[in-house]
Amino acid sequence: MSSFAPTSANPGTSAATKYDADDAEFFPGIPKIPFKVDAGPSETLVFKQYNPTEVIMGRTIEEWLRFSVCFWHTFRGTGADPFGFPTLKRPWDDGSNSMANAKRRVRAAFEFFTKLGIKHWTFHDRDIAPEGNNLAETNKNLDEIVELVQQLQTKTGVKLLWATSNLFAHPRYMNGASTNPDAHVFACAAAQVKKCMEVAKKLNAENFVFWGGREGFHSLLNTDVRSELDHMAMFFKMALAYKKKIGFTGTLLIEPKPKEPTKHQYDYDAMTVIGFLKNYGLDKDFKLNIEPNHTTLAGHAYEHDVVLASAFGLLGSIDSNTGSPDLGWDTDQFPMDHKHASHVMKVVISQGGIEPGGLNFDCKVRRESTDLRDMFISHIGAMDTFAKGLKIAAKVIEDGVMAKCIKERYSSYKNGIGAKIAKGDASFEELEKYVMEHGEPEMRSGQQENFESILNFYM
Template structure:
C-alpha cells in the first residue's frame, strides 16, 4: 500500500498524563488503558469506539446552515476521497489509542447509480480497510446499513408500503452482512430511523410491524447461512425523523422482539440521547435493557435537555457515565459491544485538533465514571441499602412471592397475621 500523507501532522499519540495542567488538553488525565479495576483493564471495561459518520463524514451542515468543516480528506473524486478518509481515520484511531470503529455502509464508500456499482465501491474500499486493520490491529465494533438517507427510503425500509423498496433494503443488508464478515465485525446494528409513521391515517401498523419482523428473520437466516459470528443489535429511538418510530425505547424493542420470537437473536444498542428524547432519564434504557439481559452496546453521547432534539454531543457529565458504568460492571461488561462515540464536534469546532480534544474529554469522563462505579460497588453501601429495602422477600411469604409459589389465599392469611381484627382496628 502506497504511503499516505499525514493528516494530523504535529499531533503525537495521546498519552496518559495524570498530573498535566489545566491547559494541557492533548492528553488523558483519567483514562489509563492498562489500569486494572476489578480484575479487568480499563480499556477492556470501556471498549471505546470512534464512529465514522460524524468524525470523518461530517461537514458541520445543519438545517439552517451550510458546511463549516472542510476536511483535507474530502478532496478528489468520491472514491479518491473515500480512500483518503479511510487513511485519515486510521491515523486518528491509532493516535487516539482506540481499538474499535463503527460505520454505515454508505459512510465507507459512495453509493453508485445501481446496487451493483454501490457493492463494487464497497468491496474496493473495504479491501483497503482490511489492510489497515491488519496493519494496526484496530477492529470493527459494528457495521450498519444506511436505510434512511436515500429518497427511496422516505417511507421507511423494512416497513415501506412498497415491497420493492423493502427488497432493495434486504439486498443492501445482505451485502452489509457480507462486509461485516469480511472485516470481522463483532456486532451488526439495525437503526430504524424511518421505520414508523408521520400520519396514522395512511398507516397499517400491524402490517408494518409484521414486515419488519420478517425482515429481521431474513437477516438472521442469512447471517447463519454465511457463518457470520456477530451479535445483532437494534437501536431504539422515539422520534426524528419520523413522528413516531416503532423502536421507541428499550421496552418497546424488547416487547417487539419477544412478540415475534426474535429475542434470542438480538440485543440492544442504547443511545442515551435517544433515551432522553423518549422522556426518560439518561441511564434509563441502559438499566432496563440490562435488567432483561438485552444490553449489548452503548452509543455514548448526550444531548441538551433545553433543546429537546438529537444533538449528538460528546458525553461530559460524570454522574451519567458513573451510572452507565455501574450497570455495565454489574452485568459483567459490554463485550462484544462497547462504548461507541456516536457524537460530533460542533459546527464551530473547525480545527482538526478539536476531534482529538472532544474524544479525549469523553474518554476521560467515562474513565472517571468507571472509577466511581467501582468504588460504589466495592464499598457496598448502596447495595446493602437496596438489599435491606427488599429484605422482607428473603423469608416467609416474601420468599414464596420471590420464587413464584405464593397464592392469593396465602396473601390474605398473611394480611390477617400482620393486622388481625377489623379494618377499623387497623
Template sequence: MTDFFNDISPLAYAPDSTDLAFRHYNPDEVIMGKRMEEHLRFAVAYWHSFAWPGGDPFGAETFQRPWFGNTMDLARLKADVAFEMFNLLNVPYFCWHDADIRPEGDSFAESLNNFKEIIDYLGEKMDASGTKLLWGTANLFSHRRFMSGAATNPDPEIFAWSAATVKNCMDATHKLGGENYVLWGGREGYETLLNTDLKRERQQAGRFLQMAVEYKHKIGFKGAILVEPKPQEPSKHQYDFDVATVYGFLKEFGLEDEVQMNIEQGHAILAGHSFEHELALASSLGIFGSIDMNRNDYQSGWDTDQFPNNVPEVALAYYEVLKAGGFTTGGTNFDAKLRRQSLDPIDLIASHAGAMDVCARGFKAAVAMLEDGTLEAMRAERYAGWDSTQGKALLESDFASIAAELEAGDVNPQPRSGRQEILENIVNRFV
C-alpha cells in the same frame, strides 16, 4: 500519511499535563482484573467524525474536509485520515455505515462494487494498525428512497433493496472480523396515521429482522445482532421506541434470545428515560449488548449527539454496565459529533480525548461504588422481606388465601423510607 493532522502527536496518559493528553484514561491500568482499555472498549464513529459535513436544520455544512466528494480516491483518503486519528487516540475499535465509507453509485451494483473495494482497503489498514471493527451497519435512512422507511416501506422494491444492502453489510462486517452487527430503524416509523398500516409495517419489520438473524447463522457470524432504540426523529413515531418496546417486538417475533440492544444516551433521553434506566432494563431482560456514548443539549430538546462531559451521568451508566457483567462483544462507541463551529483538525482529537477521559472518570467511580457495596447492600435490605419464607410463599398464593390470612390477623403494615437522598449522597462521594 496525510497532512490533515500535521503537528498533532499521539496522545499519552499524562495526568498532570496541560497539553493535549489523557488525564484519566490509562488503557493499561488494571481494574477488577482487566485493563481499562478492555473494560471500556472505545470506538470512533466513522459517520460523525468523517462523513458529517456540519449542517443543521437551519444551516448548510460548515466543515470543508479534503476527502468530501463522491469518488473512490476520496473514500481512500477518508480512510487514511480515519486510521491516522485512530492511531493518535490509540482507540481499539471503530464503527461504520456503508454510506460512510464508499461513494454512492448510479446503481445498486455500482455502489456494491465501491463498497467491496473500500472494505478490502479498510481490511488492509486494520491489519497494519491493529484497529478492530466493533460493528458495522447499513444506512437505510439518508437517501430519498428511504423517506417512507426501509423494512417498513409501502414499496416492496425498497424492502428488497434494504434487505440486499443489509446482507452485504453483514458480509463485510463478518469479513472484517466485526464483533457485532447493528440495525437502527432511522425511518422505520410514520409521519401520519392517515396513510399508515401499522399492522402491516410491524409484520414487515419483524420478518426483516428474522431474515437478518437467519443470515447471521447462515454465514457463521459469531457476533451479536444489536437493535438500537430511538423514539422519534426523523420520524414522528418510530417502532423501536425504547428498550421495553423493542423487547415486546422481539418476543412477538421469537427473537428475544437472538437479538440484543445497542443503547444510546441521547435516544434514552428523547424517550423520556435516563440512560441508566434503559441499561438496567436491558440487563434485567437479558438483552444488554453495547452502548453509544453521547449526550443531548437539554435546552434544545432534540438529538444533538454531543460528546459526553457529565461525569456523574456517565458513572451511573457504567455502574449499570458493570452490574450487567460488563461488555462482551459490545463497547463504548462515541456516536458524537463536533459542534458546527469546531472546524479544526485538533477539535476532532480533543473532543474524543475529553470524552475518553470523562468515561474513564465515570467508570472508575462506578467501580468504586460497586466495590464499596453500600448501594447494593441497601437495595438488598429494602427487598429482604421477599427473601423470607413468608415473602416467597406470598407469590405462590392467591388473592382469596392472602385476604383470609389478613382478615384473621391483626396486621397494619407501615411504609418504610426509600432513602433516596441518602443514596444520592452516597453516589456523590464517588463522583
C-alpha cells in the same frame, strides 16, 4: 445514531490530492495522545484519567471500556444543520463522492484511530463508499473500499466493533425500509443489508447494528401498524437466517430511538424493543445497542435504557453520547458528565462487561469546533469522562454501601409471605388472609435523598 450530512465543496480537488500518497500525514503536529498523570487544566491533548493499562476490578480500563470511533460523524460530518451551511472543512476532503475522496477519508480515519490509541471503529455502508448508478455498481464501490479497510485494519490492529446499513438517507427510504408499504423498497433494503453483512463478516466485525431511522410513521391515517411491524419482524428473521448461512458470528443489535426523523419510531425505547423481540420470538438472537441521548428523547433518565436492557440480559453495546434535554432533539454531543458515566459503568461492571460490544462515540463536534485538534480533544474528554466513571462505579460496587441499602429495602421478600410471593407460591386468597390478620403495612421510606447523597460521596 444518525448518518453524515451532505457534503459541500471543500478546499478543492487540487488541495486534497496531496493526501493521496500512501505515506501522507493527515494530522501533522499531533502525536499519539499520551496519558499524563499530572496534567494541568489547559493540557487538553493528553489523557488525565484514561490509562488503558490500569487495572480496575481485575481488568484493564481499556478492556472494560472498549472505546470506538464512529466514522459517520467524525469523518463525514460537515457541521451543517437545518439553519446553516457546512462549517467543518477538512483539508483532505474535496467534498466529492469520488472513490479517491472516499479512500482519503478512510486513511485519515485510521491515522486518527492510531494517534488516539483507540482499538475499534464503526461505520454505515454508505459512509465509507459512495452509491453508484445501480446496486451492482454500489456493491463494487463498497468492495474496493473494503479492500483498503482490510489493509489498514491489519496494519494498525484496529478492529470493527460493528457495521450497519444506512436505510434512511436515500429517497427510496422516505416511507421506511423494512416497514415500507412498497415491497420493492423492502427488497432494496434486504439486498443492502445482505451485502453489508457480507462486508461485516469479511472485516471480522464483532456486531451488526440495525437502526430504524424511518421505521415508524408520521400519521396513523395512512399506516397499517400491524402489517408494518410484521414486515419488520420478517426482515429481522431473514437477516438472522442469512447471518447463519454465511457464518457471521457477530451479535445482531437493535438501537432504540423514539422519534427523529419520523414522528414515532417502532423502536421507541428499550422496553418497546424488548417487547417486540419477545413477541416475535427474536429475543434469543438479538440484543440492544443503547444510545443514552435517544433514551432522554424518550423522556427517560440518561441511564434508564442501559439499566432496563441489562436487567433482561439484552444489553449488547452502548453508543456513548449525550444531548441537551432542554433543546428536545438529537444533538449527539460528547459525554462529559461523570455522574452519567458512572451510572452506565456501574451497569457494565455489574453485568460482567460489555464485550463483544463497546462504548461507541456516536458523537459529533459542534459546528463551531472547526479545528482538527477539536476532533481529538472531544474524544479525549469523553474517554477521560468514562474512565473516571468506571473508577467511581468500581468504588461504589467495592464498598457495597448502596447495594446493602437496596438489599435492605427489598428484605421483606426474603422470608415469610414475601418469600412465597417471590417464589410464585402465593395466591390472592392467601394474601387476603395475610392482610386480614396483619392489618395495614408500616410506612417505609424510599430514602431517595439518602441514595443520592451516598452516590455524591463518590463523585
